[in-house]
Amino acid sequence: MGFLWRGGCRTKTIPPSTIHHPPAHMLDDFENRLIEGDCLDVLPELPTDSVDLVLCDLPYGTTRNGWDSLIPLGGLWTEYLRVAKERAAIVLTAQGLFTARLIMSQPEHFKYKIVWEKSKATNFLNAKRQPLRKHEDICVFYQKAPTYNPQMSEGDAYDKGVRKDQLTGSYGDFDPAHVKSEGGRYPTDLVYFKTAESEPGEVWHPTQKPVALGRYLVRTFTNPGDVVLDNAFGSGSFLVAALMEGRPFVGIEKNDDLERFKSEDLDCLDVAHRRLDRARRRLVRSGEDPGEVRGDGAPEEATPEEGRTPSLFQDMQVREVRGEAWS
Numbered sequence: 007m008g009f010l011w012r013g014g015c016r017t018k019t020i021p022p023s024t025i026h027h028p029p030a031h032m033l034d035d036f037e038n039r040l041i042e043g044d045c046l047d048v049l050p051e052l053p054t055d056s057v058d059l060v061l062c063d064l065p066y067g068t069t070r071n072g073w074d075s076l077i078p079l080g081g082l083w084t085e086y087l088r089v090a091k092e093r094a095a096i097v098l099t100a101q102g103l104f105t106a107r108l109i110m111s112q113p114e115h116f117k118y119k120i121v122w123e124k125s126k127a128t129n130f131l132n133a134k135r136q137p138l139r140k141h142e143d144i145c146v147f148y149q150k151a152p153t154y155n156p157q158m159s160e161g162d163a164y165d166k167g168v169r170k171d172q173l174t175g176s177y178g179d180f181d182p183a184h185v186k187s188e189g190g191r192y193p194t195d196l197v198y199f200k201t202a203e204s205e206p207g208e209v210w211h212p213t214q215k216p217v218a219l220g221r222y223l224v225r226t227f228t229n230p231g232d233v234v235l236d237n238a239f240g241s242g243s244f245l246v247a248a249l250m251e252g253r254p255f256v257g258i259e260k261n262d263d264l265e266r267f268k269s270e271d272l273d274c275l276d277v278a279h280r281r282l283d284r285a286r287r288r289l290v291r292s293g294e295d296p297g298e299v300r301g302d303g304a305p306e307e308a309t310p311e312e313g314r315t316p317s318l319f320q321d322m323q324v325r326e327v328r329g330e331a332w333s
Contacts (some may be wrong), residue, residue, distance in 0.1 A: 032053065033052070033053050033056045033233065033256075036051075036052060036256045037233065037254040037255070037256065038254050038255060038256075039256065039257065040239070040242075040245075040257045040259070040275050040278055040279060041256070041257065041258045041259070042258075042259060042260075042261050042275055043258065043260065044260050045077065045082070045085075045237035045238060045258045045260070046077065046078070046081050046082065046085070048237070048258045049082075049085035049086075049089060049237060049258070050085060052085075052089045052235075052256065053089070054088050054089065055088075055089070055090075055091050055092070056089055056091070056233065057089045057090050057091060057094055057233050057234070057235040057256070058091055058094050058153070058228050058232035058233050058234065058253075059094055059095055059096075059097065059152075059224065059227050059228045059232060059233070059234045059235070059253075060086055060089075060090055060094065060095070060096040060097065060098070060234075060235045060236075060237070061097045061220065061223055061224065061227075061234055061235070061236055061244050061247075061248075062097075062098055062099070062235070062236050062237055062238050062239075062244070063098075063099045063213065063215050063236075063238065063240060063243075063244065064076075064077060064098055064099070064100070064104075064108075064238055065077060065238065066100065066101055066102070066104040066213075076104075076107075077238070079107070079108070079111040079112075080111070082237075083111060083112050087115075087149070089235065090149075090235075092149050092150050093148070093149070093150045093151065093152045093153070094148065094149075094152055095146060095147070095148045095152040095153070095227040096115070096146075096147040096148060097144060097145070097146050097147075097223055097227060098144070098145050098147070099122075099142055099143065099144055099145075099215065100119075100142070100143045100144075100145050101139070101141075101142045101143060105119070105143045105145065108145055109145060112147055115147040115148060115149055116145065116146075116147050117146050117147060117148060118146050118195065119143045119144060119145045119146065119195065120143070120144040120146065120195050120196070120197060121141050121142075121143060121144070121195060121196045121197070122141060122142045122143070122144055122197055122198075122199060122219060123140060123141050123196060123197065123198045123199075124140050124141060124142065124199070124200075124201050125198075125199070125200040125201050126140075126200075126201045126203065127139060127140040128140075144223070152227055153227055153228055153229055153232070154226065154227065155225060155226055155227075155229070156192050156193055156226070157193050157222055157225060157226055158190045158191060158192065158193070159190075159191045159193065160189055160190065160191070161189045161190070161191045162189055193226075197219075197222065199216050199218050199219040199222070200216060200218070201216060202214040202215060202216045202217075202243065207281070207284075213240065214240065214241050214243060215240075215243045215244065216243065217243050217246050217247050217250070219243075219247075220243050220244040220246070220247025220248070221247040221250055221251055223244075223247070224244075224247050224248055224251045224253055225251055228251075228253055230251070230252045230253065231252065231253065231254070232253050233253065233254050233255070233256065234248040234253045234254070234255045234256070235255070235256045235258075236248075236255065236256070236257050236258070237258040238258065238259060238260070239257040239258065239259045239274070239278060240259065240274055240278075241274060241277045241278060241281065242257065242274070242277065242278025242279075242281050242282060243281075245257045245278060245281075245282060246281050246282055246285045249282055249285050249286065249289070250285055250289065252294075257278065259274045259275060259278070261273065261274045261275055
C-alpha cells in the first residue's frame, strides 16, 4: 500500500504503483515534512546522496509491543547508504542485544559508540535479579569521516607545565614552551543527559528521547543548513532538535499500533507537529526564523479563544467539519 504524506495543507496518498520506483522527487519535496508510512516504502522515494545526518531512535525489539518490532536491517542499510551523503554520519540509538545486532549488521561502517548515561534508571521489575538499566548506546556509523564539531565543556584553567615547543622544535632544536589550558574540555564517549520526563512538556512516547540529547548530536555531526533524517521519529524529539538547531529535517513514522501509557491511542504525526509548532513559536519569539514545518498537528497552545492565530491543523479540522475539502 502507499504511504501518507502529511502536507502543509493536505494529506496526500502516494499511489502504490510509485513505490520502489527510482526516486523522481527533489529533496525540497521532503524537507520539513512529516511522512506517515513504513520507512522501507518511503526511503526509496528520497533522492540519492541527499541527507547530511541520519539520527534515529529505531525500535529495539525488546518488548512485545507492535510499535517495537524490529525494522529489517538489511533493507534499511541499503537505503541509509544510498540517501546519506558520503560524509554523512548515521547515528542510531540502541541498547542491550539490539546494540550488538545493529553493530554487526554493518561492521564495515561502524566506527564507535557513545554511552548516554540517563538521570533515571529503568527495569525495576527485575531489580532483585539484575542491575537497573541506566544507560543507552548511541552507535555511530559512516562511510568517510563526517562533520565533527566536538561539544566542548568548561572546566578550570590549569597549567600543563613546560613542554617541547611543537611549532619551532625540529631536527634536534627543541625550545621549551610554557603550556596553559584555558579550561575547555573535549567530550568523551560518555555523556549525561536527563531523560525526557525531566524536560518541559509532556511525555508522549514510551521511549521518548530528550530533545537536549538530540540537539547535542545534531550540533556534533552537522552544520547549520544540513539535512537531518529521522525515519522512525515517534513523538518527534529529534525533529524538534533539528529545528531548534537550524537544520531542515525529513521525518518518517509508521504511526501504527501505538498507545500512550496503554490508555489512549497516540497519533505520532499530530504529536510531533504540536511539538514542532511550539518549538517554532519559541524560536520566533527569540527573533530566529525557524522556517516552515509542513505537516499536520494541533499545537498545545495558541487557540483562537486566546486571540492567537489557529494552526493549519486547527483550520483543517474546521474545514472537515464544514465539509470543505482540501485540494
